[in-house]
Structure formats: structure tokens, C-alpha cells
Amino acid sequence: MNLTVNGVAHEVESGPLTSLLDVLREELAITSPKAGCEQGGCGACTVLVDGVARRSCLTPVASVQGTEITTVEGLGSPSDLSxxxxxxxxxxxxxxxxxxxxxxxxxxxxxxxxxxxxxxxxxxxxxxxxxxxxxxxxxxxxxxxxxxxxxxxxxxxxxxxxxxxxxxxx
Amino acid sequence: MTQATEVLVPTSPDEAAAAFGDGSGVTVIGGGTIVMPEITYGRLKVGKALLLGKAGLSGVSRNGGTVTIGAATPIADLVDLPPPLGPCAANVADGEIRAQATLGGNVCAGPGPDAPRGDLQGPLLALDATARSTGPGGERSEPLESFLDDRAGRLLLDVSFGEPAAGAFAALDYPHTHEYTVLAVSGARGADGAVRLAATGLADHARTLSGDPDAAASEVRLGDDALASGWYRQQVLPVLVRRVLADLEEAR
The missing domain is CATH 1.10.150.120 ([2Fe-2S]-binding domain)
Incomplete structure (x- = not known):
């Protein structure tokens, strides 16, 4: 599967029903989305999927193939904050x-x-x-x-x- | 990390029905808000998964006074509908969850481990909705109440109902740190003048009520869970019924 995160294309090896949160944190080492409750209750894992705020812990990675994912790392940089x-x-x-x-x-x-x-x-x-x-x-x-x-x-x-x-x- | 042996992403309702087949061994994933934690925490082992996001089962349509809502329609798309369905949809969790969770997942949800689920069952029962589903024996349409009693192994395709003359919805507030409705009552007056009421937040799925506030608590099964005791729900249910009846009367 292919995933675009913060403008960078990645080839993902995780299984299709792995949560987007786990793919971001465990496979791609993008750790700003937090694993809080992992059942949609706390919002700490929220990312943007094509500009729409979405709980990454509730999102199977297969369902976001071909979309643009944005995390905090994609909003700005330490020298150029959004x-x-x-x-x-x-x-x-x-x-x-x-x-x-x-x-x-x-x-x-x-x-x-x-x-x-x-x-x-x-x-x-x-x-x-x-x-x-x-x-x-x-x-x-x-x-x-x-x-x-x-x-x-x-x-x-x-x-x-x-x-x-x-x-x-x- | 859980791996499904097979993940199907149908691109039309027919493909979805064919992929679902008799439902044997199939895990249906609409928005994922209920199923994903089960998979992540290892409580659900998936053999064959059906992702409905691209199956063309989403949307709200009107035809000659009949409203039809596809099973994969996000709950967020329902919040502007008239009562009781619109206000009930707006009461589900928060905006992000509403944008992700689907009508089908909500209607088909069983009670959770520590809270009732299936908020939308109540208004749809009050609206005397028809459920269209597929599964063993092929496609069938039936009153929602009978679908709810026998929904295991069925894939909900859509629900439809006649636009009501009036509707009302009343629910107990839930705390910010919890997302499930404690108890809610929906009411609708049909075009024929008949009033139907239904409650959610019960021990199993939503149930219709006779409309007698004093009898309401004895007409349904009220459970104890993390949100409230059955005793508390018994005390509050008549209040919600009276509130809905008053709102329906005011809407005349």
C-alpha cells in the first residue's frame, strides 16, 4: 500500500486492517499522533485525511490509500511555525x-x-x-x-x- | 499486529452484496469506529473484512415523501435532518466521530461492554423505518424493529421512512469524557396523525413505547452500566417521554 504523509510518499508494509495510528507511529516513526485510549475517546491520535480531522486509531490504513495525511510535523517546522x-x-x-x-x-x-x-x-x-x-x-x-x-x-x-x-x- | 486473510473493498452495492454473500465469517467495516478497537486490542480476529467506504451505499435521497438513507452514510450527514433523526444524530459523540461513523454501524451495533449503543435506532423506530438488507436468502425489506431482532448475519443496505408531520427528541446529557447516550426518547407524528415513540439507552436495542409516560419504564428493559443504573433510568424515562410528547403537541 502507498500512503502520502506530510507530502512524502511511503510504501507501507503493515496489514490493511492495521490502524493508521499504528502505521504512522510504529512503521513510519511519525510520533506526533498519540496512542491514548485507542478507541476513539480521547482525540490524541487525530490527523487530517484530505484536510478532514479523523481519529487515526479508528481508521484502517486500507481505507486511506491514495489520500493525503497531515500530522503536526506537516503543519510547520521549528524554524517556521504555522x-x-x-x-x-x-x-x-x-x-x-x-x-x-x-x-x-x-x-x-x-x-x-x-x-x-x-x-x-x-x-x-x-x-x-x-x-x-x-x-x-x-x-x-x-x-x-x-x-x-x-x-x-x-x-x-x-x-x-x-x-x-x-x-x-x- | 492483526492481519486479515482477505480484505475486500467493493465499489458498488451489488459488489458489496456479492462479497458479503451469506455473511459467514465476514466482518463488515463502515467507519471503523466500533470494529477497529476490537481488532487493535485483539478481541476480534478477522478472517474476511468488507470495507464499505467505496461501495456506493452512502447518501440521503428523497422521493415522493420517502427518505432513503444508505447504510454507509456518515452520521454527520444526518445532523441537519428534521427531528427526531437530525437532533439525535447531532447528539452522537463528537464531530470527528460523526464524520467517520456510519448509520449502518450505529443501527447494527449491539450494546457495548460498558454503555448502550445504537442511538439512531430510536428515531428510526419512531419514524417506522423500513430496513433493506442482504444476506442468507438474499435481499429483504422489513420493519426496522424486526430487523433489529434478527440482524445477525445481515448486511444493512439502507433504511427508508416517510417524512413525518412532526418529530421530537429528548436525551439526557452525557459527560464530556464519555461519548455514549445514557438514555434518549424519540417521537414522530406520521402523515396519518399516528404518534410513535421509541427509547434508546436500553439493555439491548431500542424499543418502541406505547406513549404512556407512567408505563414506559415497565415496557422496556433498563440495565446497569458505567453510565447509569437501571433505577436512575427508570426515574428519568417518564420525564423524557413527557418532554417528547409536549414537543410533539407544540409542533401541531
Missing amino acids: PLQQAFTHHYAAQCGFCTSGMMLAAQAYIDGGGSDGHEAIQEAIAGHVCRCTGYVKIIDAIAAVARGDEFDLTVTASSAGMVNLGGAV
Whole structure:
């Protein structure tokens, strides 16, 4: 089987009913899609299939032959972050990072579909994604910022720019 | 890593029916949302797999007041339909799952290990839908209720129903961290004025209800699972029935 991931064509040897997640991680060593629940419940494995957000753990690789797969590695690079990656950095939208790649691809599909900066619509777009750190507020802020077209100075994070002193000993 | 000995990807409904044959030893994969975890975790050994994604069994069509929905239609394609089916479809899991999961997989799903499944069975029962399937003995069309009682070994091709005069749907909210409907009631008033109600979230598959809220809990089997106890469902079912009846009355 042939699979195109982030613009690169691969010949895949895994069996046709192997999950796309396992093919990406185990055969192609593309590890941004995370193996969380592996039953479609957490969203950590979400990738884009022809631009549509899809749970790779629920997708037999045979069903995506001939499609374009995009993972976080395909959004940008460390020296040239995509707008969403910049926004997640600026708004400090990642804590442990386990959900981040799935969140980011769901968000990318939302932005590409013309999504607005309305928090309710963004919540609906990422409803299938569980953040174990419960850091949803900053994730939603980051997605809204991209929907608005905000630009970011990554030498200053949103949290340091708008820091509030809540008191107490450090 | 699980290997199927044979994976078939039919490109037409006829090819799908021929490949399915009498269904013996065939694992049907629509969107994969139910079957794939079973394969990945090794609970299901697949001998022959039938991938329905390219079989031409997807789509919603209307003809003279009859709506027909192909079995491989993604649930996301149903959310804009009128109640009870549209709101029920919108209540299934999240947007990504709805885009991947199919009507056929949902209708044919048995109860899960820790939660009921088959949300769409309820509205389709309320709509008095007909199920067209193939399998042993060839193709047959029958009321959905009888299909649900005897669906093992059948390949669902499509469901059809008359457009209702009014419809309503009421469900218990489910927590963000779980994707299955705890309990739901669907209702439809047909063009002839007859009202049909059905419940999902039961111990087996969806069932029709008489429409008497006080009798509802005794008309179905309510189980205990990870989402709710049978006792809790008993208390809430009459409330949902009354809500659906009120909405149907309001729609007059």
C-alpha cells in the first residue's frame, strides 16, 4: 500500500486492517499522533485525511490509500511555525502536551473550514479532545486568536504579557 | 499486529452484496469506529473484512415523501435532518466521530461492554423505518424493529421512512469524557396523525413505547452500566417521554 504523509510518499508494509495510528507511529516513526485510549475517546491520535480531522486509531490504513495525511510535523517546522503553532506557543496552550497534536489538527480543520473566533463554536470543534491537564481555556484562546488573524511576537508570551499576581508564597 | 486473510473493498452495492454473500465469517467495516478497537486490542480476529467506504451505499435521497438513507452514510450527514433523526444524530459523540461513523454501524451495533449503543435506532423506530438488507436468502425489506431482532448475519443496505408531520427528541446529557447516550426518547407524528415513540439507552436495542409516560419504564428493559443504573433510568424515562410528547403537541 502507498500512503502520502506530510507530502512524502511511503510504501507501507503493515496489514490493511492495521490502524493508521499504528502505521504512522510504529512503521513510519511519525510520533506526533498519540496512542491514548485507542478507541476513539480521547482525540490524541487525530490527523487530517484530505484536510478532514479523523481519529487515526479508528481508521484502517486500507481505507486511506491514495489520500493525503497531515500530522503536526506537516503543519510547520521549528524554524517556521504555522500560525496555530505560534498561537499555541504565544498563549501557552500546551501543558503536558499529550493532547496538543490532536487539538492542533482539529483546530487546523476548524480554521481551514472558515471557523470563527466564537468560543462556543471552538468548543464544539474540539469537543472530542480530552486535555488531561484541563487547559482548555488557553487552547480555546489560541484557536480564537488564529481565527481572528492575530499575529504573534514569540519573544513575549500571552501569560507573561498579561500576568496577574494572585498573591501567596511561591 | 492483526492481519486479515482477505480484505475486500467493493465499489458498488451489488459488489458489496456479492462479497458479503451469506455473511459467514465476514466482518463488515463502515467507519471503523466500533470494529477497529476490537481488532487493535485483539478481541476480534478477522478472517474476511468488507470495507464499505467505496461501495456506493452512502447518501440521503428523497422521493415522493420517502427518505432513503444508505447504510454507509456518515452520521454527520444526518445532523441537519428534521427531528427526531437530525437532533439525535447531532447528539452522537463528537464531530470527528460523526464524520467517520456510519448509520449502518450505529443501527447494527449491539450494546457495548460498558454503555448502550445504537442511538439512531430510536428515531428510526419512531419514524417506522423500513430496513433493506442482504444476506442468507438474499435481499429483504422489513420493519426496522424486526430487523433489529434478527440482524445477525445481515448486511444493512439502507433504511427508508416517510417524512413525518412532526418529530421530537429528548436525551439526557452525557459527560464530556464519555461519548455514549445514557438514555434518549424519540417521537414522530406520521402523515396519518399516528404518534410513535421509541427509547434508546436500553439493555439491548431500542424499543418502541406505547406513549404512556407512567408505563414506559415497565415496557422496556433498563440495565446497569458505567453510565447509569437501571433505577436512575427508570426515574428519568417518564420525564423524557413527557418532554417528547409536549414537543410533539407544540409542533401541531
